[in-house]
Amino acid sequence: MALGIDRLRQLGGARRVVAITDGNLARPASLRGASLPVEVITVGDAVDNAAIVRVDVRSGSAVVGASGAGGERSEQREEVQAFLVVANFGAQPRDVYVTMRQDNASDVLGSRRVLVKPGERLPVVLTFRPSPGDYRKGLVFELSPRDAMPLDDVAYGRVPAGDKLPVFLASAGKGQGSDAQGAQPGEPSGGSVWIERALASDPMTSVTSGALADLLGKPGLDPDTFVVIDGACPPDPPGGDLLIVNPPPGRCAGTLVGPTLERPTLTSWDTADPRLRFLTLDGVNLRVASALEPEAATQELIRAQEGTIATDISTASRTGTLLGFDVGESDWPLKASFVLFVRNLLEQARAHRAHGITGPARTGEPLRVSVPATARDLQGIGPAGERLEVAQRAGVAVIAETPRAGFYRLAWQGPQAGSVVVPANLTSVAESDLTPRPLLAEGGGEVAVSSAAGQPDAHVEWTWLLALAALGFVLFDVWYFTRVPRPLRGHDSPAA
Incomplete structure (x- = not known):
């Protein structure tokens, strides 16, 4: 509205703005203080509408069985949990069924019958137990019976890729249990043992260890696998989020791995970064580390008095972290902050795996x-x-x-x-709320509101009459040339 008024203000002559709307403006304040005459024409009729306005699908666990005198034991099994919010924007209660099924399938995976009161937003939870073949498949959520606006009676989701995050710990070569002298930059380190222990301490991870060649040549690696590489820095490694430890000298994901620093003294770290939240590095001692030079100062994560020793190497598609030292050559694994650091990395990787996209997928948006x-x-x-x-x-x-x-x-x-x-998904309260609202111009301005039903027709279509007349001429022409000739009478006979 403001753009239209601004454009017309530059023109001369009689000027006015005509807005055609259903009467439910998302931003009624756009009519306030209009400097030009505004004519608002409302179309359509008010209808009651119920809609799915929120949907979130997650992977959880459910307890199956119960321990008792019969000797039964309870166990936890993976469960897909769909959280929906059903809103009723009408004036009457709505009794609806909320169902869940897979895309291109007719079998219902979950269903609930709910009564939604006028103006209420009711949370609904649907669950089912997935099989490995169900991972990353589409889910369709529906309200039945449908109403006058069926578009928002359907929402879409996706089955999460399992409850456990796959982790691959790759070493540059054999000998993860290194000797007492420690590993030089670019060599497999004794820190791999500590990293593996910290990864395995999370019960929701599935850790696989192997050589770097196993990682690079592994067919069918889960694209969301959290990858840890010790003692190497290959270009474009497969998998999802990435942690590189003790890389060799040279370029590594945009960061220059420089000379060795003997007994660096830690001075600061980026407490605003999610990977370093809830932890402190006070009292952490390193025997040796590599000086790192990132492309930008904003990529520095951990700084020592002698230089940077940890950087951010993230790209648009994955979160990457570079540690320029062997954690086994420090006392960091003996402190709680090391476990918190690894858990923060896993939580980030788990969140990226759950979404699989860089932002919410909403209709009308990229x-x-x-x-x-x-x-x-x-x-x-x-x-x-x-x-x-x-x-x-x-x-x-x-x-x-x-x-x-x-x-x-x-x-x-x-x-x-x-x-x-x-x-x-649509899942928009503003789009689904069809309740008519009064259109008032506050703060001055000339605004006229009228219904489209009371507007005169701007154009009367007469083409059908012309087509009918043309059809009559065609029929007459056909009749004239195909008529049966009259027989000749005596006085009409030609003279001999």
């Missing part, structure tokens, strides 16, 4: 999807099967527009070929 840096030949398919243009840069695939709700599918080729399903 869709950003994390893909491997080596991905090529990207193909995007929309909810109706239409092909979409996909732009790729720095490990992020972008679809410029998501015009409708549903599942958007991306597939790519390359060393880490794969595909992903991303749900896009």
